Amino acid sequence: MKKFVAPLAPLAPLAILAMALPAATSLAAGGADVRIQLVDARGVPVRDAVVEISPASGPNASFRFPGRAAMAQKDLQFTPGTLVVAKGSAVVFPNLDRVRHSIYSFSRIARFEFDLYGRDQTRSRAFPITGSVALGCKIHDDMRGYIRVVDTPFAGKTDHNGIMTVSGVPGGMAKVTLWHPRLRAPGNETVSTVSVTGNLSRKFTVTLK
Template identity: 70%
Template sequence: MSLAVPAAHLLASNTRDARIQIVDERGMPVRDAVVEIMPAGGAGSPVRFPWRAAMGQKDLQFVPGTLVVAKGATVAFPNLDRVRHSIYSFSKIARFEIDLYGRDQTRTQRFDTTGAAALGCNIHDDMRGYVRVVDTPFAGKTNGNGIVDITGLPGGTASITVWHPRLRAPANETSQTVSIGNGLSRKYKVRLR
């Protein structure tokens, strides 16, 4: 399980923004890959994201399937289905069980350790979801084109980590050191299971 050598190029621009594209071995975009950029000088102030830390259950699925949250975030789990759900994680970073609860009810869970937590439902075995806990404000997940845009990066050296639940690598993630310069545009080719 390994990351192939970056497939493309590093382009400088006048802004300190990053556009990262993740593709598989065939060059097809990889949706919901989490990209984290940690500047060499650290993240700075406490990490906050503009999106709500919520993972709903709707149509017997976790929505969104992958959620990116800051270390220490409390995630809401609203049940938007007509059936009851029970949520669990046996992941190293978060071991918990939330007992059965019904429609229009919400339960919460705090995530204090960085990494990935795989979620399941004790009642519906096919339900899978993921919470990726990060300690950098420079993080996001790829869209349907395999692209994530991250803005406001400081220049200099940084570490880029790519995580996806099907990435063939230890802990389903890979990291690389890059130079941000005035901006970053990069395509990564990854191997998936």
């Protein structure tokens, strides 16, 4: 089986993050190339939106994105700000700051809290339910992070041009789910249906808060 890793927007130059960032991954050979672009109402590309392509036939095998799923705390920020992981994955939360952090989530699919922990310490948690998880720090109110848990290997984040590309998508009808923390829609997501009859390129215009 052939894997394809879609390019993502450049992020912090940290080795642990370079391995951790998920990318659109293909488990099917000989399928179509699908290119999705998101822009806002002004035509400006929407970066770091999550695109999920779910063929009507469903994925033909269990999957994991390459690398270790990690969301670090660095310079009083979550890095990356949005992380895409496969359903059932465990995410590690290394503290790379000189200060302690206390991470929490009140999201429906994952309610948890990590007590204060310091530099070079790590916590971890599995995410067995699909959906979005909003993260915060009880010590630093401005810190915001998001984890999107998906059940399709044809998923990834848009780059600085608002584009996500993936290969190997099976032909036929497919559901396209778009998610962004500022997307003005129930659950911050929209769902559309497309027909994959060959290589496909689609542009979506979304409204942001």
